[in-house]
Amino acid sequence: MTGSPANVFCNADTDSGEVPTAAEVDRSHAQWLADRRSSATRLEIYRQALIQNAQLHFLVVIVGSPTEASSTLASLAEQHYPNFSTALVVASANELSDWQEALASSEAHWSLKLPAGSHLEPETLLRLAERILVSGGIHACYCDEDHLADSGLECPIFRPGFNLDLLRSYPYTGSLLAMSREALLASSSSVTAPGVALVQDVLLQVVERQGVTAIAHLPEVFHHSRQTFPDWLQQCEPAATHGIVRAHLARLGVQAEISAGALPCVSRIHYQSDHQPLVSILIEARGSLEELGRCLESVLGGTAYPRYEILVGRPSNVAVDTGCWLDELVTLGLEHLRVIPADGAQALARAAKGEYLLWLSAGCLSIKASWLDELVNQARRPEVGVVGAKLLDREGRVAMAGLVLGLRGPASSLFLGEPDDRAGYLYRQQVVQNFSAVSGRCLLVRAEIFHAIPDCGSFATQPFADVEFCLKVGQAGYLVVWTPHARLGWESEQSPEVSAWTRAESRLYEQWLPVLANDPAYNPSLALDKADFAVEVAPENLWRPLSWRPLPVIQVMPGDRWGCGHYRLIQPQRAMEAALQIDSNVQFRYLHAANQGRIQADSIIVQRQLSVPQIEEMQAIKRYTSSFLVYDLDDLLGNLPLKSIHRESFQPSQVARALRNGLAIADRMTVSTEPLAEAMRGFNADIRVVPNRLPVPWWGELQGKRREGRPRVGWAGGTSHTGDLQIVVDVMKALADEVEWVFLGMSPPGAPPHEFHYGVEIEEFPAKLASLDLDLAIAPLEINAFNECKSNLRLLELGACGFPVVATDIEPYRCGLPVTLVRNRYKDWLAAIRDHLADIEGARALGASLRQHIHRDWMLEGRNLEAWRAAWLPD
Numbered sequence: 041m042t043g044s045p046a047n048v049f050c051n052a053d054t055d056s057g058e059v060p061t062a063a064e065v066d067r068s069h070a071q072w073l074a075d076r077r078s079s080a081t082r083l084e085i086y087r088q089a090l091i092q093n094a095q096l097h098f099l100v101v102i103v104g105s106p107t108e109a110s111s112t113l114a115s116l117a118e119q120h121y122p123n124f125s126t127a128l129v130v131a132s133a134n135e136l137s138d139w140q141e142a143l144a145s146s147e148a149h150w151s152l153k154l155p156a157g158s159h160l161e162p163e164t165l166l167r168l169a170e171r172i173l174v175s176g177g178i179h180a181c182y183c184d185e186d187h188l189a190d191s192g193l194e195c196p197i198f199r200p201g202f203n204l205d206l207l208r209s210y211p212y213t214g215s216l217l218a219m220s221r222e223a224l225l226a227s228s229s230s231v232t233a234p235g236v237a238l239v240q241d242v243l244l245q246v247v248e249r250q251g252v253t254a255i256a257h258l259p260e261v262f263h264h265s266r267q268t269f270p271d272w273l274q275q276c277e278p279a280a281t282h283g284i285v286r287a288h289l290a291r292l293g294v295q296a297e298i299s300a301g302a303l304p305c306v307s308r309i310h311y312q313s314d315h316q317p318l319v320s321i322l323i324e325a326r327g328s329l330e331e332l333g334r335c336l337e338s339v340l341g342g343t344a345y346p347r348y349e350i351l352v353g354r355p356s357n358v359a360v361d362t363g364c365w366l367d368e369l370v371t372l373g374l375e376h377l378r379v380i381p382a383d384g385a386q387a388l389a390r391a392a393k394g395e396y397l398l399w400l401s402a403g404c405l406s407i408k409a410s411w412l413d414e415l416v417n418q419a420r421r422p423e424v425g426v427v428g429a430k431l432l433d434r435e436g437r438v439a440m441a442g443l444v445l446g447l448r449g450p451a452s453s454l455f456l457g458e459p460d461d462r463a464g465y466l467y468r469q470q471v472v473q474n475f476s477a478v479s480g481r482c483l484l485v486r487a488e489i490f491h492a493i494p495d496c497g498s499f500a501t502q503p504f505a506d507v508e509f510c511l512k513v514g515q516a517g518y519l520v521v522w523t524p525h526a527r528l529g530w531e532s533e534q535s536p537e538v539s540a541w542t543r544a545e546s547r548l549y550e551q552w553l554p555v556l557a558n559d560p561a562y563n564p565s566l567a568l569d570k571a572d573f574a575v576e577v578a579p580e581n582l583w584r585p586l587s588w589r590p591l592p593v594i595q596v597m598p599g600d601r602w603g604c605g606h607y608r609l610i611q612p613q614r615a616m617e618a619a620l621q622i623d624s625n626v627q628f629r630y631l632h633a634a635n636q637g638r639i640q641a642d643s644i645i646v647q648r649q650l651s652v653p654q655i656e657e658m659q660a661i662k663r664y665t666s667s668f669l670v671y672d673l674d675d676l677l678g679n680l681p682l683k684s685i686h687r688e689s690f691q692p693s694q695v696a697r698a699l700r701n702g703l704a705i706a707d708r709m710t711v712s713t714e715p716l717a718e719a720m721r722g723f724n725a726d727i728r729v730v731p732n733r734l735p736v737p738w739w740g741e742l743q744g745k746r747r748e749g750r751p752r753v754g755w756a757g758g759t760s761h762t763g764d765l766q767i768v769v770d771v772m773k774a775l776a777d778e779v780e781w782v783f784l785g786m787s788p789p790g791a792p793p794h795e796f797h798y799g800v801e802i803e804e805f806p807a808k809l810a811s812l813d814l815d816l817a818i819a820p821l822e823i824n825a826f827n828e829c830k831s832n833l834r835l836l837e838l839g840a841c842g843f844p845v846v847a848t849d850i851e852p853y854r855c856g857l858p859v860t861l862v863r864n865r866y867k868d869w870l871a872a873i874r875d876h877l878a879d880i881e882g883a884r885a886l887g888a889s890l891r892q893h894i895h896r897d898w899m900l901e902g903r904n905l906e907a908w909r910a911a912w913l914p915d
Contacts, residue, residue: 069186070193072577073261076565078163081617083120086166088620089590090121096169098124098218099148101139104156105130108266115159115264121166124148128156135238136229143224152218153239157266159188164262168218171256174588179223180246181256182213182239184565185263197269197466198573201560202255204247205521208285209471210306211240215272216263223250230287236272237280237305244288259564276305285309294421302463302470308525309472313420319348319412319484320394323402324385324500325355329362331532332402338529340376342406345413351392353382385498389490397490399499401481403532404431414526415484418472425518426485426510428478429526436460439530440482442475442522443507445559446568446634450548451477451507454572460527465573472523475561476514480506482528489513503544511552549633549664557637569632592913594624595641595667599648601628602802603758604674607833608712609647611735612908615900621909630657633664643668643912646706648677650698658705668914671706673699674732676719676829699723710911715851716829728911732831733900738803739840740899742810743891746884751815751877754782757834758799761786764827767820767848771869779877782812810841816876816883819847823864827852835859836898839890844883846872858889 078086100116102109109128116126127142129135143151150172154160168181186196199212206212217239219227226249227242234241246254265272282298285307289296294311301308321339325332332352339350354366366379382388389397396419398412411429418427431440438455445451455462455469463470480499483506490496493512497505510520549556558564567576596613598605609626616622625639644667649658661669678695700723703709709724711717717727753775755765765788772781772791781794800808817838821827830852838845839857846869847853849861860876862868876883898904 068577069196072575073186073193073196076260077161079617081620082623083163083166085590085620085623086120086170089588090166090169090173096123096150096172097146097148098165098168099143099146099151100124100126101142101151101153102126102128102156103130103135103138103153104128108156112154112156112158112160118162119160119165120162121169123169124165135234136227136242140225140227143221148221150218150220151224152216154263155215155265155267157188158216159264161260161262161264163260164258167258167260167262170587171258175256177250177254178256179220179250179254180243181218181258183216183258183262184260184563185214185216185265185269186261187268188264188266193264195268196261196565196575198259198261198563198565198575199257199466200562201257201259202252203474203561204252204519206468206471206473207240207243207247208288208307208309209301209473210273210281210303210467211237211243211276212466213239213243214263214269215239215265215267217242219246223254231280231283233277234280234284235275235277237276237284240276240281241284241288244284248288248291257560261565273303273305278304281305282307302467306467306471311417311420315420316345316347317395317416317420318393319345319396319398319416320392320487321348321350321398321400322353322385322388322392323350323400324353324382324388324498325358325362325366325379325402326500327402327532329359329365332362333365334531335400335402335404336377338406339400340374342409343412344409345416348376348398348412349392349394350377351388352377352379353385353388354379355383356381385496385500389487389496392487395487397485397487399480399483399485401500401532403530404482405529405531407432407529408527411526411528414523415482418521418523419484419486421519421521423519424521425489425513425516426478426483426520427526428475428484428520428522429482429528430460430522430524431479431481431528431530432460433530438469440479441469441524442473442561443477443479443510444562444572445476445507446556446632446637447559447562447572448569450504450545450552450556450634453479456572470524472521472525473561475510475520475522476555476559477507477510478520478522480509481530482526483509485513489516489518492516503541504548505544508548508552511555546663549637549660553633553637553664554640557634557640564638568634589623589642591621591623592642592909593640594622594643594645594912595627595639596624596645597627597630597647599646599672603833605647606735606802607732608672608674608710609645611738611900612733612905612912613645615735615905616909619901619905621905622912630654630660633660636661636665640665641667643670643914645670645672645710645912647672648674649702650677650695655698655701655705658702662705668708669706670708670710670912671703671724672710673716673720674712674831676716676826707914708911712831712833713829713852719825719829730908730911731898732833732836733898733904733908734836734840734894735900738806739837740895742806742841744810744813744841744843744887746815747813750778750780751880752782752813753779753816753818753873753877754784754795754812754814755818755820756784756805756809756812756837757786759786762789763822764820765789765791767822767864768818768869770866771873774870775873779873782814784809784812806837806840809837812841814838814841814843815880816873817841817843817845818869818873819845819853819859820864820869821848821850821853823848823850832857835890836894839887839894842884842887842891844876844887845890846876857893858886860886 129138187194227245230241297310299308380391415427433439438458440453441455443451499506567574596609598609613624678692703724708726710728710730717729776792784797785799819834828851832852832855845859862872
């Protein structure tokens with residue numbers, strides 16, 4: 041086995057080197073972990089929903105010396121859930137009795153066994169309580185962990201959801217375990233000295249009593265262990281782990297022999313049975329004759345299992361050379377082989393005599409005679425529905441292993457391209473385990489199960505037919521097992537047509553997306569669009585909604601990270617979440633379909649989506665999800681002013697076509713003004729006007745100051761206002777000796793010398809604007825269709841700083857605010873500015889009044905915020 045134990049568990053064992061792996065993320069693991077912690081808002085949601093109503097009490101049993109336990113107790117003091125007590129026990133050979141005794145002397149409903157020296161994340165008990173109350177019927181729970189080294193947190197371990205065959209292989213769940221009072225007190229030690237393998241023992245007993253659904257996994261790094269997981273695992277005595285598994289199977293009435301597997305403590309189970317069922321090996325005669333011949337020769341000459349037949353399905357459109365060869369094959373009268381005219385998988389299966397059906401691709405080769413024995417060894421178990429094998433290419437690298445749903449598409453194999461002898465992440469390349477699906481290249485299924493599953497497609501010709509079949513088998517209550525001990529060669533280069541592949545992907549997403557998005561064989565902290573076991577480091581993908589839905593889940597996708605993106609999406613989203621009105625996240629790109637399925641948003645808000653790829657992504661959202669789709673627009677993009685620097689990028693005919701296409705998909709449209717809504721009539725049947733409001737954290741406390749010297753008159757904005765600013769250039773020249781002109785973000789072309797400030801990031805803009813300390817602000821706008829549809833945001837920003845404002849008399853500024861409106865004539869602008877400057881104190885009073893109006897009516901809070909929420913959610 042290659043690699044040290046530490047490398048096995050901390051590395052993703054990928055050779056790509058192109059994406060962060062579970063090891064590489066150590067460099068920034070502390071920050072990654074900080075990003076995963078719940079916000080104050082979400083913690084408050086938990087508290088309100090759980091603590092006030094929950095009566096759950098936890099007992100945290102710390103195993104170890106008082107000296108080692110001191111730091112553990114300190115970490116427990118930071119827990120967000122208050123209903124818990126602690127007990128310290130000294131580790132002994134009879135550790136279960138110590139744990140039970142501590143629990144029996146308390147009134148706790150649940151107990152956690154925690155090694156001394158370990159720390160818990162502050163959310164651990166809160167999230168555990170939530171999981172217990174929401175799920176119902178669970179009796180044990182484990183979580184992910186990392187290593188609490190002297191240098192900090194490192195080497196995160198991301199475990200799968202509960203996996204019976206993986207647990208039978210070795211105690212993958214780690215040292216931290218939570219158990220219900222009932223489950224723990226009903227347990228007893230299966231061996232005299234279980235040691236650290238006790239967790240495996242009690243979990244298997246929970247399975248025996250309550251079933252596999254009684255064990256839950258919290259897929260978060262909540263346990264910071266002083267001991268690395270490989271070091272902990274090496275403490276598992278082989279006699280203990282093998283004895284625990286042997287006793288577990290004996291209690292179930294299952295006869296088996298146990299031997300050591302990839303590690304001494306790993307149990308390799310040989311299920312015992314006198315029954316050797318007939319296996320029908322089904323091979324469709326597609327592809328090249330050479331490939332089919334190699335496959336048949338290898339199976340006939342390299343299969344130790346004695347009871348099998350081979351059925352070769354001959355399609356009506358078989359190649360001429362293959363057809364002739366099959367005719368000759370029939371004349372040989374081989375005992376194990378029949379050629380069956382069959383145009384589909386069902387016809388071939390109906391001709392089979394075997395109790396088990398083995399679907400085998402013609403690209404497979406027998407490279408080890410025990411391959412079929414290993415498959416039958418698992419398939420004879422009554423709880424197993426499907427068994428899959430490991431396929432290796434000519435170089436001895438993995439060509440197919442267990443499939444992970446949602447990985448790099450609807451599903452993908454783990455460990456592709458890795459050497460056969462490599463351990464794999466968490467030793468998972470070398471141990472028997474459960475998957476949601478295995479490949480149809482080599483798939484063994486009980487005949488009665490196959491015939492009970494409707495609409496089974498051809499695994500040889502229909503992409504993802506094997507995935508869908510396995511999902512249906514799982515829905516029927518059976519396990520899907522993958523065994524690395526059944527090894528076959530793989531030499532085929534056949535692949536389905538691209539069009540067939542695309543159609544199959546789309547159909548699978550439409551029918552199975554919630555399942556594809558949450559494969560228990562993987563982990564939500566691992567990326568679905570990168571290499572195996574690559575940690576998801578993109579902030580927008582890290583977010584997960586609460587496991588239950590006390591609030592609507594809203595996903596917003598701004599068109600930019602600047603003004604429109606913030607005022608129309610980001611700031612309303614933040615304000616609603618802070619007010620405990622929604623649970624939400626922000627995306628700046630469309631997600632891989634399975635990642636989108638992980639979120640399952642009630643509403644998705646998109647902004648200014650105009651390109652063909654964006655429209656296609658919107659179509660995919662409506663096709664694959666049930667989310668309510670809202671399209672936001674803040675400007676009349678199809679009619680930009682002639683002097684705008686953005687006009688070339690928004691050609692009217694192209695914009696109109698894009699808007700029609702996008703708005704035809706959306707369930708609703710939101711805009712900032714009534715004129716803009718009127719301009720969009722006919723594009724969407726449900727258009728809501730939601731005016732721009734000012735976010736309180738940005739604008740709530742701002743106030744400009746009075747400076748000595750000449751009066752300061754100014755403007756602030758972006759770089760697209762050439763035409764607007766030309767209105768006041770001559771006025772600036774006329775007043776050049778009387779006032780200090782101040783501009784932020786853009787200088788008017790042809791203007792006299794003036795104070796200029798470069799633009800700043802949007803988050804810094806409010807404070808920067810207030811710091812200009814203007815005695816008077818101006819807001820000129822050209823009279824055109826684009827500006828008639830604009831909002832009054834410029835007045836709100838200037839007024840929030842307490843600046844009095846002179847503005848163009850145009851529709852968006854006729855909003856009832858105490859500002860001076862003028863026509864776009866030189867003498868009107870000049871007179872209005874001079875009137876204000878002649879009475880500075882009066883102007884300041886006007887600015888104060890404007891600020892008061894804005895704080896009263898135009899802030900993003902109260903009823904204004906409720907209006908945003910209503911516009912984003914379906915009626």
